[in-house]
Amino acid sequence: DTEVTQTPKHLVMGMTNKKSLKCEQHMGHRAMYWYKQKAKKPPELMFVYSYEKLSINESVPSRFSPECPNSSLLNLHLHALQPEDSALYLCASSDNYGYTFGSGTRLTVV
Amino acid sequence: AQSVTQLDSQVPVFEEAPVELRCNYSSSVSVYLFWYVQYPNQGLQLLLKYLSGSTLVKGINGFEAEFNKSQTSFHLRKPSVHISDTAEYFCAVSLYNQGGKLIFGQGTELSVKP
Numbered sequence: 513d514t515e516v517t518q519t520p521k522h523l524v525m526g527m528t529n530k531k532s533l534k535c536e537q538h539m540g541h542r543a544m545y546w547y548k549q550k551a552k553k554p555p556e557l558m559f560v561y562s563y564e565k566l567s568i569n570e571s572v573p574s575r576f577s578p579e580c581p582n583s584s585l586l587n588l589h590l591h592a593l594q595p596e597d598s599a600l601y602l603c604a605s606s607d608n609y610g611y612t613f614g615s616g617t618r619l620t621v622v
Numbered sequence: 623a624q625s626v627t628q629l630d631s632q633v634p635v636f637e638e639a640p641v642e643l644r645c646n647y648s649s650s651v652s653v654y655l656f657w658y659v660q661y662p663n664q665g666l667q668l669l670l671k672y673l674s675g676s677t678l679v680k681g682i683n684g685f686e687a688e689f690n691k692s693q694t695s696f697h698l699r700k701p702s703v704h705i706s707d708t709a710e711y712f713c714a715v716s717l718y719n720q721g722g723k724l725i726f727g728q729g730t731e732l733s734v735k736p
Contacts (some may be wrong), residue, residue: 518665545724554712554726555666566722602665604724609673610656611716611724615665 513538516614518603524620529592533617535603537588541612544586546578547602549616555602563585593621624649624715626727631686637659637705640696643698643730644733656724657687664711672696683707708734 516537525531533542543562547555561580573580575597577589586603600619603614629644643710647653654673658666670681675685687698696713 543722552729554729557723557725560723603631606722606724610654610668610671612668613658613666618663 514612516603516605516612518601518614518617520617521568521615522554522618522620524622525590525593527595529593530589530591532590533588533619535588535614536584537605537612538584539605539607539612541605541607542585543606544580544582545604545606545611546586546588547604547613549602553581559588579603592620593619595621597621624653624717624723624725626711626715626725628711628714628727628730630730631728632731634735635703637734637736638702641699641703641707641732642700643711645696645698645715645727647694647696647713648677648716649694649715649717650728651717653715655687655689656716657681657685657696657698658712658714659683660710660712660729662709669698669711700707703732703734705734705736707732 519534546558557570558572559578564580575592579587587597600616600617604611625648627646652725653733656671657669669685670679672679672689680686711730714724716722716724
């Protein structure tokens with residue numbers, strides 16, 4: 513298995529909702545990442561987990577809460593989001609040979 | 623700190639013509655270099671990478687890139703493009719692969735016209 517799987521592919525949520533994005537990989541990679549991508553822009557790093565511990569938080573608002581239950585899974589919990597948080601959320605994993613990205617979750621906050 | 627500059631935001635080209643997408647990076651230490659492609663409404667797909675060794679790197683879909691340390695460049699080339707190559711292309715750098723930041727350039731939109 514050489515893929516990073518993200519679910520759901522699309523998500524519409526209200527500003528008072530709580531939802532979660534999920535990411536899974538079975539490549540044995542020990543680092544996993546969340547990126548946010550707005551239209552016509554490059555991905556921006558949000559969080560990095562290394563060996564299941566949060567190693568980098570790029571000053572992300574607390575309405576985004578990451579979780580790494582085990583070495584294969586990465587979640588992003590969402591609460592009280594704003595319309596400007598609408599974006600493509602990409603998960604990635606890496607080893608010493610490169611980074612692999614999932615196909616993303618297209619999030620719309622209404 | 624590391625940074626990446628993609629010198630062209632848009633590159634229009636006719637089908638079967640050659641293309642070069644330019645990427646320069648800034649770093650005080652050695653870096654790993656990557657090119658990714660993103661088709662509309664999709665995630666990022668790795669085209670090629672430079673970790674060490676030969677400075678000419680061959681990737682998927684007929685793309686290649688050359689690492690030039692003295693000019694801190696990693697330009698992407700294809701000798702003959704197809705309509706299907708129309709996409710956004712991102713150059714990226716990392717200090718190390720596992721647990722390190724992958725920093726992206728602003729992207730180059732390649733538009734292949736018939």
